Amino acid sequence: MSIKVKNISKSYQQLVAVDNVSFDIDQGELFGLIGPDGAGKTTLFRILTTLLLPDQGVASVLNLDVVKEYKGIRSSVGYMPGKFSLYQDLTVEENLNFFATIFGTTLTENYDLIKDIYIQIEPFKNRRAGALSGGMKQKLALCCALIHAPKVLFLDEPTTGVDPVSRKEFWQMLRRLKEKGITILVSTPYMDEAALCDRIALIQKGRILKIDSPKAIISDYDKIIYDVTSNKTHELILDLKKYPSQYSVFAFGEYIHYIDQNPNFNPEDLRLYLKHKRHSEILIEVARTTIEDVFMDL
């Protein structure tokens, strides 16, 4: 068991940031903490990396208690905090060497671990970190977190604000690292990235709503979702909302995801209703449930 969290709570004055959270993460797991801003992800990360003290509960990383044995944890984990937290005015190489030095290692010692990633930023090694693009910064931060071959990686929203191509590459890198046996705890607000994890915990307002593998979460969801489109998108949303037996109506890219209250719902009834409301080019199909759908219904 790489990471153990039991009944952890943390409040800031009136605000409850983390509310009685418990979960366990195995060695070599790629575990995602999925939720929007303010859900408590960063607070939880900071507790696990020993930067904050929990108000209640116990947690351990690599069998070291986060409160009492923090020094051991700090020397053994890799941490990438929320916003880019490397030295903007040092170059790529200088940043890497700095972190290598304070962890008592060198760039060459653990080179294989970071090789795949480093190769992509190597051409820029003399560039100031502040002058890198979002995707490059992210890769550099990952290298700095890996430089001392940690057994556990904590990545707090590493892909936020980064372009889709870099995001995709980043997750590929994470999967390769996981295969080397590194336990990875990642947080992200992007629901589509959730599907790439071994297991995920959905978190909202400090509480864990569900923990399971992405596949299980989707298959456990019992409601049927329909993709609906018509020629008038805006009116469609309004009209669907007025439909008497509607349970939820949400825009999902080019489709509207519609869920009915009635388990025996007949989509043809809906089609008639919409025709009556002067919609044309009506399309109603069963949709593929996504993590986001499940999240919004929790």
Added chain:
Amino acid sequence: MKRFIGFIKKEFYHIFRDKRSMVILFGMPIVQIMLFGFAITNEINNVDIAILDKSKDSETQKIIAKISASNYFNIENKISNEKEIESIFKQGKVKAILVFEKDFIKNLQISSNAKVQVLTDATEPNTASTITTYINAILQNYQQDYNKIQGDNYQIQTQTRLYYNPELKSVFTFVPGVMTVILMLVSAMMTSISITREKELGTMEVLLVSPIKPFQVILGKVFPYIFLSVINAIVILTLGYFIFKMPINGSLFLLAVETVLFIVTALSLGILISTLAQSQQTAMMISLMGLMLPVIILSGFIFPINSMPLPMQVISNIIPAKWFIIILKAILLKGVGIDYIWKETLILIGMSFLFIAVSIKKYKIRLE
């Protein structure tokens, strides 16, 4: 116009709702007025002087008693010969020495030529002038009384001698003062924003989750600035020497060592502020307001410490700048060696250790 007024309204809301700006707006002026009111004085009080009485007759005794009775002077020492004059000045124990020549009464009555020498330590030129004036006043007073009784017109001749700064050049107090203030402010400010900057940028988080220890971070931040401050010091001294003709009577080596010591003290103070302040703005604010005014007013740079009310004098002791100015003046103007300034040096060393130790202790190992 409407927009403008709407904007002003909003600004008022901001000011009144921000506790910090309220403190600065109202708190600071009050503090300043208090400090200025008490500390600025051209008068002198309780100045330590020494007496060399070569006559030791009834009249000199009367004069000495009169001087002693006044609030202005405190007779710290009675020396017995001229050789002690230099050393007592170098030690900084007194600011003036009154020398009564031999056969005072005889000279007074017969040749109307009783001589009194007023020797002052003119490294504080303002004080020196004032001392001279006051002593002259007392002597004149005595003279008047004596003449009333005697019914005659006898004269006391006073001869003034200004030690170490015969031209009463304020520059000689100015350059050490400025150097101290600049070194103190710049060193303290530079380091005070150093740690807070890491906190603000978020790199502190990453540093914390690593094996590096607090004392390594703190000392690591002090070291580079030592270098820069030394350059600053050299520039000021050079300017003082070549442009203001400031003498450097003592040993250059000692000067260098003491300067580095003071720089370390100032830098450690800056680091201490840095570990306590939450943001760079706060850190700068504390450095500027919390250090600048006390340094300028209470270090003895402009206003003599002896003339301040007792509580202020006590407070002035915790200001590193005060001790360094004494050291600087002693080396530059009086040309003394370490034997005269070991006390001040030890104090600075002690302060440095204290600041660094507290910084290490207060260094937050967690984020809240």
Added chain:
Amino acid sequence: MNQEKIIQVRNLTKQFGNFIAVNDISFEVKKGEIFGFLGANGAGKTTVMKMLIGISKPSIGEAIVAGFNVNTQAEQVKKNIGYMSQKFSLYDDLTVKENITFFGGIYGLSRDEIKRKTTILLEELVLEEVSNHLVGSLPLGWKQKLSFSVALLHEPKIIFLDEPTGGVDPITRRQFWELIYAESHKGTTIFVTTHYMDEAEYCDRVSIMVEGKIEALDSPKKLKEYYQVDSMNDVFLKLARNIE
């Protein structure tokens, strides 16, 4: 939909020293459109937006926004547009009402108008209960909706939204887009940047910027057909690959 052009950009270029942030772009936005402006961070989106809202001067080229030339009539441009950015919108230490009053004043509305709009706004957004609460105490979603409405107080023809839904939970994001739809329906043009690719689908047309140039501009549907993919995310990926 009205074919009137609310934004016309021709050969717009912005250079910072040797670095060309925006490289000779040209495009048009029709009145009433929801126009999505996509691209990675650093691709030049923010720079373009700054030029269009009149706070940055183009190095070369021109843009006409709401009928005014950004080169020569920047002040007029600012008066006739609405702007909402993720980083700054409202003052946290002023109440909801005070913010509305303040911005109303800035936009030149009369006191009566401000009063009238305040009532409508509070009602529409269901914020009557918190009208005297400090904005800083509101949840992020409410702040954003308020921000959006405040940016529209002076009923501009076009509103620029700079990544308005960053970090917000999925439900609030969609509620925000419903506000955008409603506004667009009234005829206001919406110019929005985002890096949520699914939000790109809500737009009438999108453009994708890569390294200072516009590499794609069309409706989401047509872009997906062209690249033979199912989602805007994949459009982006394919586009990036083609450029390499």
